[in-house]
């Protein structure tokens with residue numbers, strides 16, 4: 001810094017005072033270290049160049065290019081020479097290459113100062129340029145021509161390993177379904193490593209399998225398994241919801257109607273849409289009483305057939321009619337008479353009739369047998385007379401009264417026939 005200040009001071013004074021005989025420039029000399037390649041493999045030759053910026057106007061220069069002898073082997077070199085300065089190179093100086101130059105005036109030229117070839121023994125090493133000393137040039141009169149210094153006292157250059165054919169796989173991590181794998185390569189020369197990523201393979205899921213079936217109201221579940229790592233993935237199967245079918249139950253006389261909704265899948269059911277019971281619709285039929293049975297009214301529902309009986313009327317009882325002869329008595333056989341109900345005809349009583357005790361042929365039952373009895377018989381046969389018993393006139397016992405009976409009675413009355 002002190003040097004820079006003094007340069008500025010001198011420059012300022014130069015401007016304020018009368019211009020000196022020679023122009024003083026303030027360009028900055030710079031030394032640079034370069035190589036013809038940035039990477040090398042073992043035994044490859046690399047050319048190193050040290051150059052100085054144009055018009056450096058240095059009076060003297062001394063620098064070294066240091067390198068590791070186990071990394072590089074000096075092969076050959078050359079350096080620029082000028083009639084105005086003396087220079088020398090020692091490639092075997094200390095740990096590297098040494099260069100020095102000196103002149104009575106100043107180095108007029110710029111560009112390449114030194115070129116040398118190195119054989120790479122162990123690539124990956126660094127070369128360092130170190131300026132040992134640099135002096136401003138002067139005119140031949142001894143006046144400074146510049147306020148020159150070398151700006152960069154050091155420069156460095158790394159000659160990296162090209163890894164040509166020297167990367168060897170030293171580590172392998174297989175990828176999994178979810179994590180990347182990697183291959184690590186290591187350079188057998190310089191030990192540098194590089195990593196190659198192997199993408200994760202992703203799961204190899206099988207088919208979805210139902211692990212729990214969905215019901216009408218509850219979700220089910222499906223699962224699938226990775227064939228490689230056995231990882232599982234699940235997803236929900238939505239509940240299906242009920243599938244109701246409606247069945248209408250109509251109301252009856254006594255029971256309410258309703259609609260039943262039943263799920264065809266799970267059987268769940270509920271009822272709604274209730275309808276009131278209809279009530280019975282009775283019609284009345286009257287059954288009249290008979291002699292022996294009570295009468296009643298039957299109420300029957302025309303809808304459902306339900307029935308009941310009321311308005312009982314007691315049975316009337318039989319009404320006895322006149323006695324009627326059912327078998328007329330004769331002088332040898334008893335007869336029979338019956339009494340029946342006038343209403344229903346049921347036989348209520350039966351009586352035997354005694355045999356006839358009077359004279360046979362005494363039709364009018366006056367105790368005498370004569371022509372009057374014959375005349376009564378004729379009148380009976382002609383339906384002009386009704387006898388107490390027709391058997392009084394049927395003297396021949398043939399079951400009917402006729403003129404033959406009348407004649408037989410006349411013959412008996414005359415003593416010509418015995419009856």
Ligand SMILES: [Zn+2]
Pocket residue numbers: 161162163166187188189190191192
């Ligand atoms: Zn390497």
Ligand SMILES: [Zn+2]
Pocket residue numbers: 177202203204226227228229230231
């Ligand atoms: Zn997997």
Ligand SMILES: [Zn+2]
Pocket residue numbers: 216241242243263264265266267268
């Ligand atoms: Zn259901």
Ligand SMILES: [Zn+2]
Pocket residue numbers: 253279280281301302303304305306
């Ligand atoms: Zn009914």
Ligand SMILES: [Zn+2]
Pocket residue numbers: 291317318319341342343344345346
């Ligand atoms: Zn009766």
